[in-house]
Amino acid sequence: MLETEILGMKLSNPLFLAAGILGTTSSSMKMVARAGAGGIVTKSFSIEPNDGYENPTIVKIEGGVINSVGLASPGVEAKKEELKELDEIRDKTPVIASIYGNSEEVFCDVAERTKDYVDAFELNVSCPHAQCGFGSNIGEDPDLTHSIVSSVKDAIKDVPIVVKLTPNVTDITEIAKAAETAGADALTLINSVGPGLRIDYQTGKPILNNVLGGIAGPMIKPIALKCVYQTYKVVDIPIFGVGGIKDYKDALEFIYAGASLLQIGTSIMYEGPEIFKNISDDLSNFLEENGYSNISEIVGLSHRV
Numbered sequence: 001m002l003e004t005e006i007l008g009m010k011l012s013n014p015l016f017l018a019a020g021i022l023g024t025t026s027s028s029m030k031m032v033a034r035a036g037a038g039g040i041v042t043k044s045f046s047i048e049p050n051d052g053y054e055n056p057t058i059v060k061i062e063g064g065v066i067n068s069v070g071l072a073s074p075g076v077e078a079k080k081e082e083l084k085e086l087d088e089i090r091d092k093t094p095v096i097a098s099i100y101g102n103s104e105e106v107f108c109d110v111a112e113r114t115k116d117y118v119d120a121f122e123l124n125v126s127c128p129h130a131q132c133g134f135g136s137n138i139g140e141d142p143d144l145t146h147s148i149v150s151s152v153k154d155a156i157k158d159v160p161i162v163v164k165l166t167p168n169v170t171d172i173t174e175i176a177k178a179a180e181t182a183g184a185d186a187l188t189l190i191n192s193v194g195p196g197l198r199i200d201y202q203t204g205k206p207i208l209n210n211v212l213g214g215i216a217g218p219m220i221k222p223i224a225l226k227c228v229y230q231t232y233k234v235v236d237i238p239i240f241g242v243g244g245i246k247d248y249k250d251a252l253e254f255i256y257a258g259a260s261l262l263q264i265g266t267s268i269m270y271e272g273p274e275i276f277k278n279i280s281d282d283l284s285n286f287l288e289e290n291g292y293s294n295i296s297e298i299v300g301l302s303h304r305v
């Protein structure tokens, strides 16, 4: 009932691990696969190792977290070794590599070096707390987004390219159309919101070492849903919905708004990796009880009622 085939990937269910949560080592990604995720998106990586920002890099807020991990990564060569370890799970649980950079050359180089070990790439042009020139510095600009996506598309012929967008723009549909025109095979909406700030009420000091960080978790769901809903109207490529999903009702809202695939991040910190099996089971039951035979029948339902 939840089986689907999209971007050449055969999936047992549409629920992917979102970039940045448990996607750092091959053992944590295998554990998430065993827990029932339909697919994995790795933590974002680039060519060079990057320590990210100093601790504290994550703080709780009501309904989520603020993080400023700062795209910490071991670099492409170390990541390649982790990706090789995932070979044994990829027939059942496809792996999408989340990559970032500050130029067309960097994106293409990272993709070239890892393309044999992944089922798709997700281009992170949307991190709200990346260093200047990276992340949302690219994804806030339709022309820059277009040129990065089209270069990676030209360089990598046989691996699908997903583009992950930032909600922190006036009109996300403009960026979404730029990515689609440049050849994106799918979109992921959304990266974290903000940035936002928390201050220690006793000392007056910002809690995160980097002061600001991206907001994630259930509190951003309405913004993520709006982005999926608006974008579904203007593009013809599949959408991964992500932002605050914690149960099957949230998953249904994203599917109705237009997402055919979903990603889960922050809620894993609260519910554990069993969230994938719980949501899959509940979604299957919902479809059966409501007379649907496949999830594709309800993608974009909100646009038809």
Ligand SMILES: Cc1cc2nc3c(=O)[nH]c(=O)nc-3n(C[C@H](O)[C@H](O)[C@H](O)COP(=O)(O)O)c2cc1C
Pocket: 018, 019, 020, 021, 043, 044, 058, 065, 067, 069, 071, 098, 124, 127, 164, 190, 191, 192, 215, 216, 217, 218, 220, 242, 243, 244, 245, 263, 264, 265, 266, 267
């Ligand atoms: C601790 C943490 C680290 C993250 N790291 C990345 C990352 O490396 N690349 C990326 O594209 N998104 C990253 N994200 C964003 C998530 O993938 C996701 O888009 C966002 O958190 C919204 O989903 P959620 O509410 O289910 O967490 C990170 C989020 C968190 C909370």
